[in-house]
Amino acid sequence: MRVNFRSIGKLGFLLVILGFFMPVSCQMNGFQLADTLMSLDSTGIALLLYGVFILALAGLVVGALLMMGKNVPAATDWMIFFACIGCGVGVYVGALNDTHVKLQSGAYVIIMGWIVALIAQSISSAVNDNTTQRNVRSVDKKCRQCGTIFSGSYSACPSCGSSLYEEIRQTTKDGSNVEKKRCEKCNAFVPSDVFSCPKCGGDSFV
Numbered sequence: 283m284r285v286n287f288r289s290i291g292k293l294g295f296l297l298v299i300l301g302f303f304m305p306v307s308c309q310m311n312g313f314q315l316a317d318t319l320m321s322l323d324s325t326g327i328a329l330l331l332y333g334v335f336i337l338a339l340a341g342l343v344v345g346a347l348l349m350m351g352k353n354v355p356a357a358t359d360w361m362i363f364f365a366c367i368g369c370g371v372g373v374y375v376g377a378l379n380d381t382h383v384k385l386q387s388g389a390y391v392i393i394m395g396w397i398v399a400l401i402a403q404s405i406s407s408a409v410n411d412n413t414t415q416r417n418v419r420s421v422d423k424k425c426r427q428c429g430t431i432f433s434g435s436y437s438a439c440p441s442c443g444s445s446l447y448e449e450i451r452q453t454t455k456d457g458s459n460v461e462k463k464r465c466e467k468c469n470a471f472v473p474s475d476v477f478s479c480p481k482c483g484g485d486s487f488v
Contacts, residue, residue, distance in 0.1 A: 292345025294399025298338035304388030333369035
């Protein structure tokens with residue numbers, strides 16, 4: 283069973299939300315602290331504090347979409363993550379860096395949530411990169427000299443040693459195979475029944 287680290291990372295945002303309802307500082311939770319900052323004419327800092335909560339909610343929404351099988355770009359995860367942390371750092375630098383102000387349990391739960399999200403999203407990105415590289419390496423190639431079909435990043439046909447193996451076999455959605463050949467001029471792969479490269483106009487293929 284494959285572990286979906288991208289979805290697990292959204293549990294980090296859940297911790298951020300839970301921490302917001304706990305005492306963050308001065309025996310106040312995130313909402314109470316934001317209201318206090320508003321009353322002290324620190325509206326900008328209060329909005330940043332609200333931003334931490336709203337962005338964490340956005341992270342959970344992305345997690346829900348992923349669980350429903352929706353296609354959400356991975357870059358969205360990182361945008362929400364860094365924006366959420368940025369708001370938190372802005373609050374700390376702007377209002378809570380006074381030596382008399384102490385962070386409480388809620389703040390540490392929020393930080394823990396960020397750490398969980400960071401670790402899970404980093405692992406997810408690494409796994410996706412490895413999967414992409416593995417898929418690229420596993421594309422079937424067909425040697426035009428001897429007809430051998432093979433996979434891997436070979437520089438020559440493992441059967442006959444010929445370097446003219448650049449015809450590629452790909453499986454379409456309906457399960458049929460489509461053979462392609464490589465344009466000598468621009469190295470683009472085109473269908474084997476094409477006589478002129480649609481990319482550069484070249485007519486020599488290998």
